[in-house]
Amino acid sequence: MFEDVSPLLDDAVLDTVFRQSEVGVHVMDRELRLVRVTGAVLAARGVAEEQLLGRHVTEAYRVFGVESPEIALRGVLDGGPPLRDVLVRGRPPHDPDHVHVYSVSVYPLRPPAANGAEPPPLGLVATVMDVTERIRAQQRLALIYEARERIGRTLDVERTARELVEVTVPGFAGSVVVALTDAVLRGKPPELRRRGDAPLLRCTAVGGSGDGPLPEPGAVLLPGLFGERLPDGPELVAADGEVRLVAPLSVRGQLLGAVAFRRPRGADPYSEEDLALAEGVTAHTATCLENALRFTREHIVMTALQSWPLRPEGETRHAVDLAQRHRPGGTGAGSWFDVIPLPGARVALVVGQVERPGLSSVATMGRLRTAVYSLATLDLAPHELLARLHTVTQRLAREQGRGPGADEPAASCTIAVHDPVTGRLELARAGASLCLAVRPDGSLDADLVDEGPLLGGGGPPFACSSHLLPEGTTLCLASSARDDGGPSRARVAEALASPERGPHAMADDLAALLVPERVLLVARTLRLPATDVAEWPVPSELSAVSPVRHAAEARVREWGLPVDPLTVELTVSELVTNAVRYGAPPISLRLLRGETALTVEVRDGAPTAPHLRHAKAGDEGGRGLHICSTLADAWGVRFEEDGKTVWAELALDGPRD
Template sequence: MPAHDEPLLTVDDHGRVVEWSVAAEDLFGRPAAHVLGRSVFDVVGATTTQGRSWRIGPLAPESRERTWGVWQERDDDGDGGMDGDENLPGLAEVILDAVFTQADVGLHFLDPQLRVVRVNPSAIGMRGIPLGDIIGLPATEAYAAMGVRIEESMLREVLVSGEPARDVLLRSRPPTDPEREHIFSVSIYRVRSRAGRTLGLVATTVDVSAREHAQARLRLLHRARELIGRTLDVERTAGELVDVTVPDFADSAIVALTDAVLQGRTPELSAHDDELLLRCAAAGSTGAGYPPPPTGSALLPELFGPKLPSTVTILPVSEPDGADADDTPYGPRLVAPLSARGQILGAVAFERRRGSEPFTPEDVDLAKGITTRAAISLENALRFTREHVVMTALQSWPSGQERQTQRAAEIAQRHHAGGSGAGSWFDALPLPGSRLALVVGKVENPGLSAVATMSRLRTAAQALTTLDLDPHELLARLHSTVLRLAREQKDAQGSTDEPTVHCTIAIHDPVSGRLDAARAGRSMFTIVRPDGTVDTAPLQEGPLLGEEGPPFASTSLVLPEGSTVCLASPAATRAQGPTRGGLAAALAHPDRGPQQMADDVERLLAPDRVLLVARTRHLPPDELAEWNVPPELQSARPAREQTQTRLQEWGLDVDPFSAELVVSELVTNAIRYGAPPITLRLIRGETTLTCEIDDAALTAPYPRHAKATDEGGRGLHICATLAKSWGVRFRDDGKTVWAVLDAQTAEPDAG
């Protein structure tokens, strides 16, 4: 065909106009903008083309889609044959006949009664089917026999309105390929005569199975990335893998994990040992066939082939023998390992029904993507499980502390676990003089660094409380510790995320009923008095540790016995509550015990918060002795006598010489270097005797190393030698020097 012999117009396999020449515009009187992309039957079907002859032939474009060109035949004298007397066929009939005989796409022509009039060999299910079996039958009946369900209402809508139905997807198992499901794209157009009479419908069908299956695999992979790994729980992650793949990828799926993974231990290296014990972590099926194994059951190695797979593998279909064939509905199998960073976590087995489409290389690639995502999520969940175990151990409250703190307060503690991080902690620390320190904190940055920071801060807080510092001074020291940890973390990891910490510290003295508290950040701090009065904001919020630094908000209160102090780590956001009204309603029941109050408050807390509830107590009179000491040196003797008398009354098995000597030295030191008023106090414990001396001076005593010829300077050295521990704590109006001696309650005489 000469290169200069350009066609008037070009149509594609679907009968749509793809090119419209200038000559076609002149001949038919229609611009290209009005016809491109439209069906050729709609464009020229009603145009008068009688008296003309046409030639149609295939073109060879660069694209893979086949197209046809249409030319007007010329007479010998070069005119267009406009004056011929023969009644030659029109353009629409020529194109229709050529397309029906040569097109690779399926074509169907239905009459106005929706009966099949003409079908080409490429139509749905027509390969190998005699045309006479469907010609003349209603469309719905003709194609139902081929496994194709066509909505008659859709056909009639196109017939009446003339609005084409494009790219309608139909699924079918053609008789020539019953083992595989095919997906066809169907487009339906109305055909009208030159006079405007409706002649019927023409439908084009294209097998788009490969395209749709590829898109379905992409959608499934995207869904797996969205749904797998939403939680940090190993078993729930395994269940998410089953939910994503059944039934969209397989009819059944079994996820097996090693014992180490299920127990939260470090998994084995990927040696793929045949003896590795696997247990079912999750399983699911479409309901037919063998029921899935129960969760936790040990699985046979044969489930995953001759040995544990090292890569995604398609297993051969095992054919059952004899009568058992009908009892085995599953066939194609695919197994994949679950491994990450060289560690074997488990394996997963996918299976389809017998007679279903076998797994393909494309399915292998899809399974790799899904199982890789699942393995990474399982590893994250396993790491969190191990970190959670560490966190729980770090957050645990030693059982021995409960007995030691009961004299100052009745304690109830809760940890509302959630799984988003491990940065909250609490402590109830016994202090000298039967005092009690309540500490609640939270590290802002979640993750493993938060666990490490939390444990180091908790250790620092426990060490600092032994220095008898007030809560504000304790927070200032912890602030310096947080800054140092941030510098170390930045130097070691190059991280720019510096940790910040919420922390509230309250120290209760059961002798005076005084509560000293300081607050950094927005940890919850509430006080409930015995009359039911609830103070949800006894102390304003302060700057976080690691940010601005001191001064921190602090206060000093005297609480009546039976008051309740409620401390909790803050929520991630203020919106997670609880509100002040809800908190007050939960706590406004002082007649209830701390355990019941802790239960009520815990229901209001967001996940990953810790709660500490303390019902304060005052020391009873039979455990406390207190005397005013005149500021005279001769006052040491009556102080020794009073101590001896009280020890006999209490029945404490303590060395009387040591007790009298410690009391004498403390009183003498206060008279010489302190300032009145001076008060001597003895506190009886289960296994200790605490001696305290108060005075109004702010000078700090310290042990001296006296020479052999010195007459004094040995008092604190003697106290440090005889006592179990000693120290000094300062108040706004003075100081207290204390010493603790070992003691036991004496058994009564048998006589």
């Protein structure tokens, strides 16, 4: 038979639990007096068993700096559910300067059941564990997580500094002061730190309540709040009779600012773990500040690039009555518009947008805008100009070092050329920018020109069209991507529906419908007064040159223009002679009276372009275009479907009568 060792085993278990276990075990009778406790734990905490045994639990727990939850204990004793993992705080005798956290679980202590009935409890047994380090580790992880979630939500330097304060008060510090360098606050790049330097730091964000006054925003804080020198990493600094945790805000050796954490009197002082925690939080904040600073600097550059100068309205006021709008948004979408005066009193309206936003897109926009302005001087048809611009866009892609088809720059662009003499509108479109017209009777023409492939994308041919518009037609052009949520045609038509309203009032209504970083042109077409135009048909024979020349000279004198009659006579004579000799009928001469120049145009049916020659001394001819280029301020050739127009502009010596 086996010997019954159960009593011996029970005694051994009890002795091990109460003499050697590192888990505190407290046994209470029904009066909540401590009758047995774990001796090993008490010894480690500097408390003798005699100080606790026989005392009421409320009085006994005060030794550990803990207020006993007597009501909750009574509830368990009276048949309530056990208490599990209840956290209580106190300052034990062995470490009175720090708050400790204990996990307490309480169960009823019952004798063995008799006849299946559960007897009433004899008392309570409580297990107590010091979980201070575990709780602190959880709090540190929670603070790191909260810092990464809440700091840097906006690309604003000062807002990021305030977010650092909001995250760390009051959990990590009673008061926090964040200061940034003067350069960072002005949007300039941070400088590399030099050992021993005392940078100029200005208070940017404060929070909490300290035992003393907190600095005002804008105040210079070094030396003083951060000590005589700024530490290289998180460090405890004694200043003004108290200890603060001071940490620099730096990235890759570049100083952006500093932060000072201070806990109120009576709170636990900062530990080594707190220094490591502060390093993690400030490193993340410094990265967010650098991102915000980079965004601020890029935004300044993009705004400067996007703020293109507008063309003087006086150059185009006889062709269109114009309103221009730009709705900024700070994303650098690369939208642009332009109004370019062309020979013959015509005007080119241009609206474009680089597809992908960013600083590089704004730079690409600037280069494309310059290319459009340069190509417009060649008197190209709108669809031919887009074909040349497509080549420029592809060249920009190659210059940026990107492979074929790998995220190349692409842009949409609409070009409309209005001739105030004939009322004809020539259009070409690449991409999906908004383009429609409202006629004087209120009818909407939303299909002026089809969508075409993007510049830098599919390439020519680009969609083009030609329309004869009555005077007073309102033309609306706006940069708009295919899926940017721009205004619908119906809302645009509603804004343009009242012909009696001016373009500026219409543009104000339409600008409110645009998404950010879009541009808008609203143009009311005009006609050049008939009194400013003179035109003569020219027979295809040299004998017709003299009568036409004299008629042109007489009309210039009638207009009273301040221009040399001999210059007009020579220019008309040479251009008409060239058309008769080398062109094809029908031939016509047209004079256009402008504010600052007289335009001479000779049209013929030949598609060939005249060639500027430099005749030799013995040649009898070949000097016609050379004479015109010398006398005129500008000259050129404009090709049309059924011929060409050679033009020359003669500047007026003063304002016309």
